[in-house]
Amino acid sequence: MKKIFFSTIILASILYAGGGKEMVLGKTKDFAERDMIELIQEFIEKNKTQIEQKAFKTREQARENVKNYQPKGLIPLKPALEDKIFYPDLTYTLDQDIKNANGDILYPKGFKFNPADYVKLSYAMVVINGNNKKEVEWFKKSGFSNQVSYRLLLSEGSYYDLNQELKQEVFYLNPQIREKFKIEKTPSIIKQIDNKIQIHEICIPCMENNKTKIVDNNLSIKEI
Numbered sequence: 001m002k003k004i005f006f007s008t009i010i011l012a013s014i015l016y017a018g019g020g021k022e023m024v025l026g027k028t029k030d031f032a033e034r035d036m037i038e039l040i041q042e043f044i045e046k047n048k049t050q051i052e053q054k055a056f057k058t059r060e061q062a063r064e065n066v067k068n069y070q071p072k073g074l075i076p077l078k079p080a081l082e083d084k085i086f087y088p089d090l091t092y093t094l095d096q097d098i099k100n101a102n103g104d105i106l107y108p109k110g111f112k113f114n115p116a117d118y119v120k121l122s123y124a125m126v127v128i129n130g131n132n133k134k135e136v137e138w139f140k141k142s143g144f145s146n147q148v149s150y151r152l153l154l155s156e157g158s159y160y161d162l163n164q165e166l167k168q169e170v171f172y173l174n175p176q177i178r179e180k181f182k183i184e185k186t187p188s189i190i191k192q193i194d195n196k197i198q199i200h201e202i203c204i205p206c207m208e209n210n211k212t213k214i215v216d217n218n219l220s221i222k223e224i
Helices: 002-016 031-045 048-067 135-142 159-166 176-178 204-208
Strands: 083-086 106-107 123-130 151-155 190-194 197-201 212-216 219-224
Touching: 002 219, 123 135, 135 197, 135 204, 190 212
Parallel strands: 083 212, 123 151
Antiparallel strands: 083 197, 123 190, 190 197, 212 219
8 A cells, every 4th residue: 555655646646747837735834934034033122232342342442453453573672773775785696596488497596686686676665663752853844754665663652643643654664574674773865776775774872962873784883
């Protein structure tokens, strides 16, 4: 008897398949998606205040995180006590062969080159300590503020506060730039001259004493 019953079901399903008809066995019920949506809407209405408060706190926390952001690797730099100009050695040595698409060696491992021979900085950079009010005031009067050809980098301090105060973009001095260009004092001006990178350390105390000495990379001293 069971075999006959199942055979009948299988036969019916084959006959009705593709015929645009439906075979219904037993009672049917509507899906419960609508009920679930109603429950969610009801929950939101009942807890609207708490949900809005939580969303507000989340937005405020995210805003604070952005305002207080500082990258890893920042190292406090000492203020310059003399005006000094030097040109860091940018020589780079390949640690592996550079090959073309055919496998031919274009530049062998150990090949040395100066990146400034091939790439030119499109802007100069001014590095200051954002926590040093004298350096911030110097920057405001330096002529570099809000200039497309200059970028402001902070060795420390709040980029957000200075952005609000100066009304311009403010960046951090990342470890790669600091190490490659041998930045050790603030303020420092980084700019490219031909195929060299010039670093000019600015002595603010010297300015306050109306006496500025510039020590260039040849160790000659000029008094202004």
